[in-house]
Amino acid sequence: MSLEKKAILVVADGVGDRALESGKTPLQLAKKPTLDKLAKEGSTGLMSTLGRGIIPGSDTSHLALLGYEPHLYYKGRGPLEALGVGMELKEGDVAFRCNFATVDRSGRVIDRRAGRLWEEGKELAKSLQGMRIEGIEVLFFSSTEHRGVLILRGDGLSPAISDTDPHSSLPASVLESVPQREEKKAVKTARIVNQVVERSRGILSSHPLNRKREKEGKLPANIILTRGAGIYEKIPSLKERYGFTSCCIAGAALYKGVARYVGMNILEVPGATGRLDTDIEAKGEACQRALKKFDFVFVHIKGADNASHDGNLKNKLLMIEKIDGLVGILKDEDVYLIVTADHSTPLSLGRHSSDPVPVMICGEGIRQDDVSSFDEVSASRGCLGHLTGIELHRIMVDLMGFAHLVGS
Amino acid sequence: MSLEKKAILVVADGVGDRALESGKTPLQLAKKPTLDKLAKEGSTGLMSTLGRGIIPGSDTSHLALLGYEPHLYYKGRGPLEALGVGMELKEGDVAFRCNFATVDRSGRVIDRRAGRLWEEGKELAKSLQGMRIEGIEVLFFSSTEHRGVLILRGDGLSPAISDTDPHSSLPASVLESVPQREEKKAVKTARIVNQVVERSRGILSSHPLNRKREKEGKLPANIILTRGAGIYEKIPSLKERYGFTSCCIAGAALYKGVARYVGMNILEVPGATGRLDTDIEAKGEACQRALKKFDFVFVHIKGADNASHDGNLKNKLLMIEKIDGLVGILKDEDVYLIVTADHSTPLSLGRHSSDPVPVMICGEGIRQDDVSSFDEVSASRGCLGHLTGIELHRIMVDLMGFAHLVGS
Numbered sequence: 001m002s003l004e005k006k007a008i009l010v011v012a013d014g015v016g017d018r019a020l021e022s023g024k025t026p027l028q029l030a031k032k033p034t035l036d037k038l039a040k041e042g043s044t045g046l047m048s049t050l051g052r053g054i055i056p057g058s059d060t061s062h063l064a065l066l067g068y069e070p071h072l073y074y075k076g077r078g079p080l081e082a083l084g085v086g087m088e089l090k091e092g093d094v095a096f097r098c099n100f101a102t103v104d105r106s107g108r109v110i111d112r113r114a115g116r117l118w119e120e121g122k123e124l125a126k127s128l129q130g131m132r133i134e135g136i137e138v139l140f141f142s143s144t145e146h147r148g149v150l151i152l153r154g155d156g157l158s159p160a161i162s163d164t165d166p167h168s169s170l171p172a173s174v175l176e177s178v179p180q181r182e183e184k185k186a187v188k189t190a191r192i193v194n195q196v197v198e199r200s201r202g203i204l205s206s207h208p209l210n211r212k213r214e215k216e217g218k219l220p221a222n223i224i225l226t227r228g229a230g231i232y233e234k235i236p237s238l239k240e241r242y243g244f245t246s247c248c249i250a251g252a253a254l255y256k257g258v259a260r261y262v263g264m265n266i267l268e269v270p271g272a273t274g275r276l277d278t279d280i281e282a283k284g285e286a287c288q289r290a291l292k293k294f295d296f297v298f299v300h301i302k303g304a305d306n307a308s309h310d311g312n313l314k315n316k317l318l319m320i321e322k323i324d325g326l327v328g329i330l331k332d333e334d335v336y337l338i339v340t341a342d343h344s345t346p347l348s349l350g351r352h353s354s355d356p357v358p359v360m361i362c363g364e365g366i367r368q369d370d371v372s373s374f375d376e377v378s379a380s381r382g383c384l385g386h387l388t389g390i391e392l393h394r395i396m397v398d399l400m401g402f403a404h405l406v407g408s
Numbered sequence: 409m410s411l412e413k414k415a416i417l418v419v420a421d422g423v424g425d426r427a428l429e430s431g432k433t434p435l436q437l438a439k440k441p442t443l444d445k446l447a448k449e450g451s452t453g454l455m456s457t458l459g460r461g462i463i464p465g466s467d468t469s470h471l472a473l474l475g476y477e478p479h480l481y482y483k484g485r486g487p488l489e490a491l492g493v494g495m496e497l498k499e500g501d502v503a504f505r506c507n508f509a510t511v512d513r514s515g516r517v518i519d520r521r522a523g524r525l526w527e528e529g530k531e532l533a534k535s536l537q538g539m540r541i542e543g544i545e546v547l548f549f550s551s552t553e554h555r556g557v558l559i560l561r562g563d564g565l566s567p568a569i570s571d572t573d574p575h576s577s578l579p580a581s582v583l584e585s586v587p588q589r590e591e592k593k594a595v596k597t598a599r600i601v602n603q604v605v606e607r608s609r610g611i612l613s614s615h616p617l618n619r620k621r622e623k624e625g626k627l628p629a630n631i632i633l634t635r636g637a638g639i640y641e642k643i644p645s646l647k648e649r650y651g652f653t654s655c656c657i658a659g660a661a662l663y664k665g666v667a668r669y670v671g672m673n674i675l676e677v678p679g680a681t682g683r684l685d686t687d688i689e690a691k692g693e694a695c696q697r698a699l700k701k702f703d704f705v706f707v708h709i710k711g712a713d714n715a716s717h718d719g720n721l722k723n724k725l726l727m728i729e730k731i732d733g734l735v736g737i738l739k740d741e742d743v744y745l746i747v748t749a750d751h752s753t754p755l756s757l758g759r760h761s762s763d764p765v766p767v768m769i770c771g772e773g774i775r776q777d778d779v780s781s782f783d784e785v786s787a788s789r790g791c792l793g794h795l796t797g798i799e800l801h802r803i804m805v806d807l808m809g810f811a812h813l814v815g816s
Contacts, residue, residue, distance in 0.1 A: 018773030018774065018775060019773055019774060019775050019776055020773075023776050025775065046791070046793065050814055051799075052795060052796075052799035052802060052803065053798075053799050053800075053801070053802025053803040053804075053805070053806055053811070054802060054811075054814055055806055055811050055812065055813045055814060056813075056814060056815065057813045057814055057815025057816045058815070058816070059815045059816060060814050060815030061815070063815075070814065070815060074815060077815070077816045228816055346773060348772075348773050351813075352813060353806055354802065354803060354806040354811065355775070355806075356793075376775055376791070377775055377776065377777055377778075377791050380777060380790070380791035380792075380793060381789065381791075385793065386793040386794070
């Protein structure tokens with residue numbers, strides 16, 4: 001007799017918040033009848049994804065939610081971004097997030113996004129192919145807008161090197177990548193990265209597309225800047241760990257990257273943009289279709305986080321209503337439905353915070369507590385108590401029927 | 409844009425308790441309108457400072473509340489007491505808490521406090537200076553009443569030795585300090601301590617002040633007893649770890665010592681005695697002034713713990729009212745205000761216990777739960793849930809804007 005059951009994990013990115021002037025959080029203010037109805041029918045609680053008082057990153061929080069302890073499995077952002085844009089990585093590859101940026105004649109960065117480059121990235125990226133430095137293969141791929149990914153492939157590389165992206169207020173010098181540990185590999189990798197950045201300036205500066213941009217009064221994308229170095233190592237997939245199949249529905253690259261890293265299938269959904277304009281119905285329907293094929297579906301919704309980073313309450317409330325709509329599409333599936341966030345992004349801060357987020361689990365046999373609103377304060381009285389991301393994952397795996405007894 | 413914000417941590421020592429005959433704890437019985445009002449406006453919860461079911465010491469609990477994991481940073485009570493009475497320590501010093509005590513002719517301790525010595529300690533301490541044993545410098549300082557601190561300074565010392573103070577019911581023999589590990593350093597250190605104690609008996613017995621005391625029918629302070637050996641190691645300060653400035657307002661030496669150990673500034677407040685008669689208004693006003701200069705102010709209030717050790721409910725209620733007054737002085741500051749205790753000290757036990765203590769956080773953006781009384785039972789329904797001291801500290805650091813993202 002198989003008692004296995006499917007599950008959906010909906011992550012409403014950054015939806016948690018602090019009290020606004022009214023004394024209420026956006027989740028307390030928003031109209032979300034379906035979320036509230038499900039909260040009433042199910043178990044609720046709070047979650048501090050990485051632990052109390054710890055500010056979760058986007059990458060580490062999703063690793064935890066998918067069951068992978070960040071301190072064991074997080075090897076830097078670069079490889080996750082690379083996987084997210086569809087690149088194939090080999091063990092030992094060191095990958096970086098990159099921006100096309102603009103430097104002036106003296107080499108100082110004046111725009112980290114090259115005037116928000118749109119379409120030319122793919123063409124510019126071609127001109128950067130084929131480099132080989134000290135026996136290391138250099139691969140570069142553009143993704144959306146000004147974004148790209150750099151991969152160094154070959155023996156003896158280390159991710160323990162600093163960024164060349166100055167991040168800070170501009171204009172600022174391109175930083176020299178330096179080794180963060182005294183080891184040969186890091187020294188070599190930093191040296192190669194510095195050369196890649198320098199060569200990119202030479203190649204891109206004279207690229208016809210940039211000449212054209214300059215003539216049109218636009219900023220040239222005349223350098224690439226690197227950050228978030230990480231090494232790729234193959235890890236056991238969800239399927240290998242538990243035996244269930246899984247897929248990811250997400251708009252933004254990072255979340256697809258984390259999902260690929262843990263061996264999930266990626267479903268591309270037209271209209272799932274990872275922005276406020278994302279087509280939430282398309283996502284909901286894609287999730288329904290995915291349930292026919294996969295045991296576990298992870299649906300990521302980015303919009304509330306974007307609204308929070310912009311300090312835009314109206315858009316945050318709008319996204320909560322959209323999420324309510326998504327949950328409405330999924331609520332009648334005969335599966336376990338888990339709704340939560342990866343972290344709070346308070347509107348007042350415009351950054352991630354450690355404030356806990358609400359969690360809700362619905363489905364057959366789930367205990368019903370007295371909570372009838374899906375928000376940070378109500379859920380604190382829920383019968384799930386206070387969880388970490390890893391704990392929530394383990395609970396889900398047990399509900400699905402794929403967990404193992406400890407002992408006998 | 410700087411989003412940094414200041415914080416006050418008020419620790420009401422030992423204020424947590426068990427249910428009395430009425431079924432209520434002292435916090436449930438006390439009149440504390442301001443604490444209750446702030447509980448209503450903020451987030452509440454419970455805290456088990458070192459973990460559920462663990463009885464916190466005064467030293468370890470404060471290390472945790474200030475963000476220093478006791479298992480990493482607690483090296484014994486001695487150095488904390490030494491720092492608390494203003495001594496400068498060097499790396500490797502082994503320090504002890506000491507009492508001036510009284511031994512009879514046969515060398516048996518008949519009073520561990522030499523009849524509660526008052527003023528003569530300083531003069532007696534002078535006679536103990538200048539010893540040097542096996543190349544180790546011996547320093548002795550008297551603090552309040554019968555209390556003092558011994559420091560051994562030099563190479564090759566170990567804190568892994570037992571007390572010479574018999575603690576137990578008197579009369580009792582002075583204990584011989586013995587090494588607690590089979591290591592040369594511990595053997596040597598124990599040997600030196602035993603010599604110091606023996607020599608102190610010789611020196612103090614013939615001291616004119618003790619002759620005078622005996623003539624007056626008082627007990628002579630004719631020996632020093634050692635306990636709480638600990639080694640001093642420099643640790644990263646709060647400023648080094650996070651970048652914020654901090655200060656401590658406390659009456660009793662230990663709390664100042666812990667604060668100095670973690671690099672805080674110590675504000676001396678006249679009238680802050682660390683006892684029931686402490687001038688709480690002076691402390692509140694000192695805190696207000698300190699906020700102009702420091703990012704984080706730690707205010708320690710000892711009285712409720714003293715009352716609890718004495719089993720005195722009336723005084724405990726009085727101290728709670730005083731604490732309510734202190735919070736009244738501070739409540740309108742534009743900072744994060746955290747009120748809690750280091751541990752419970754049940755009146756019925758007269759000792760620390762593992763019973764959790766209430767926590768409250770107030771300030772801009774803090775989520776408002778439904779709790780409207782600051783006590784052990786009400787706070788258990790608060791939206792902070794159940795914290796450890798380290799977790800509370802991390803939450804504070806994030807609220808202040810000095811925490812770092814884990815991941816990216």
